[in-house]
Amino acid sequence: MHKVEKLPQVDGELGWLETAPESNVRLGARVKGDQEFDIAIIGAGFTGLSVALRFAEINPSARIAVVDALRVGEGSSGRNAGFLIDLPHNVDFSKTGVEHARSEHRLNMFGIERLRGFKDRYSIPFWNDAGKFMAAHEQSNLKGLDNFASMLQQAGFEYELVSGSDLNRRLGTDYYRSAVYTRGNVLVNPAALVRGLVKALPASVSLFESSPVQAIEYGPPHKLQFLGGSISAPIVVQATNSYSEQFGKLTHRIAPIFTYASLTQPLSDDQIRRYFGGVKPWGLTSAHQAGTTVRFTDDRRIFIRNTYDILSDLKATREKLELAWHQHRLSFEARFPFVKEMTFEYTWGGVFALTLNHEPIFKNAGEGVYVLGGCNGVGVVKGTYLGYYMADYISGIDSENLRFVQQHSNPSWIPPEPLLSIGGKHRLTRELGTAKGDV
Ligand SMILES: Cc1cc2nc3c(=O)[nH]c(=O)nc-3n(C[C@H](O)[C@H](O)[C@H](O)COP(=O)(O)OP(=O)(O)OC[C@H]3O[C@@H](n4cnc5c(N)ncnc54)[C@H](O)[C@@H]3O)c2cc1C
Incomplete structure (x- = not known):
């Protein structure tokens, strides 16, 4: 037994x-x-x-x-953060080669289309073909973006470089210097x-x-x-x-790795009009591996995910959640100082399985x-x-x-x-x- x-x-x-x-x-x-x-x-x-x-x-x-x-x-x-990712993650063709990346992309598309079929048949809500931004705030992390873009180019995947006022207009914040936008990612309420x-x-x-x-x-x-x-x-x-x-x-x-997320209350009509006029729901991952994932959701909330932990009993304590909440507040207020009165309605932890x-x-x-x-x-x-x-x-x-x-x-x-x-x-x-x- x-x-x-x-x-x-x-x-x-x-x-x-x-x-x-x-x-x-x-x-x-x-x-x-x-x-x-x-x-x-x-x-x-x-x-x-x-x-x-x-x-x-x-x-x-x-x-x-x-x-x-x-x-x-x-x-x-x-x-989780609700990204249905079409492109190979952590792309590094120097190890696996372009053909491998294309095969992974084919499998990912198969998975997305399988889920889409169920979404259509059973009218599952909160599905958005919004694509994904990978973005950098720090000058020193722009190289992460350059690497990603050059890998995508080598494998023939489409992407768009977005920066300056165009990026600001699409996100509703001027926090990021530059981003690589790819079209095939889907955002969901997981x-x-x-x-x-x-x-x-x-x-x-x-x-x-x-x-x-x-x-x-x-x-x-x-x-x-x-x-x-x-x-x-x-x-x-x-x-x-x-x-x-x-x-x-x-x-x-x-290696089971803990990470944490928070979701704000919904933004009011007034906040949307003043700060997010014309901004469509979006999802953003960081150009840096340890960076923050952010979403502006279909139901007008802001989602923040960051902080990693190794917790050997696979359980998050109140203390760990509290620490994560503090980091989430800092990350949120840095990106959206104009709505910093918004509170997080939910904060949680979750575990994912890493292999070397x-x-x-x-x-x-x-x-x-x-x-x-x-x-x-x-x-x-x-x-x-x-x-x-x-x-x-x-x-x-x-x-x-x-x-x-x-x-x-x-x-x-x-x-x-x-x-x-x-x-x-x-x-x-x-x-x-x-x-x-x-x-
Ligand atoms: C905060 C966060 C953000 C993430 N963001 C993304 C993202 O945007 N996109 C993405 O693709 N992935 C993301 N991930 C990873 C993603 O959540 C996992 O890869 C995914 O959940 C794996 O699915 P799964 O069914 O294999 O495992 P799980 O979702 O972990 O399901 C396993 C199930 O097994 C059950 N179980 C365990 N032990 C027992 C037992 N003894 N008896 C009975 N049941 C048991 C658990 O309760 C659990 O429901 C994220 C993860 C976290 C934590």
């Missing part, structure tokens, strides 16, 4: 979830009693739901269980999107919420243990991203156990396509995309604790020092 030591919790006030429609509606029961399924998927984030949706398409008579420790939308899938996907699950899928897997007895059949219940299945897919190493089939491959070489986990652990994760901060789209192709893989469906995923899912070794925390914290401090005003 393998005991699961670290379980997820709600870390703070989940702004996207609370501002999503029908956020109080419970989408699944708790697991109670002993039940049997053909396949059990742990994790109802973008990755786990994508496995379930595709597996059900290919195997309509299979009995499928999806279980999550939290409610759908409470996990990282509902806490909690609304992930909860919307549940509507697409057919009757053959049973969704269980608020049901942490506390232990697994590996078989086959494998038996997942819950408080007052169990699920047995010959196939188990672990789609728990940062928690993947808790189930005993993966070691030293993932940026390759994800797509693993057949044997005896009907499969592990997915390591989405490196871009898991909305990546989790969607990894989940899809995992269902294909289990069902014996081959494709060029599946082969690409298999060839590029070998995350390198990561040192164990306490070395991971010591090395990681040192690196985070160094990065923050150079990001300066881009935080």
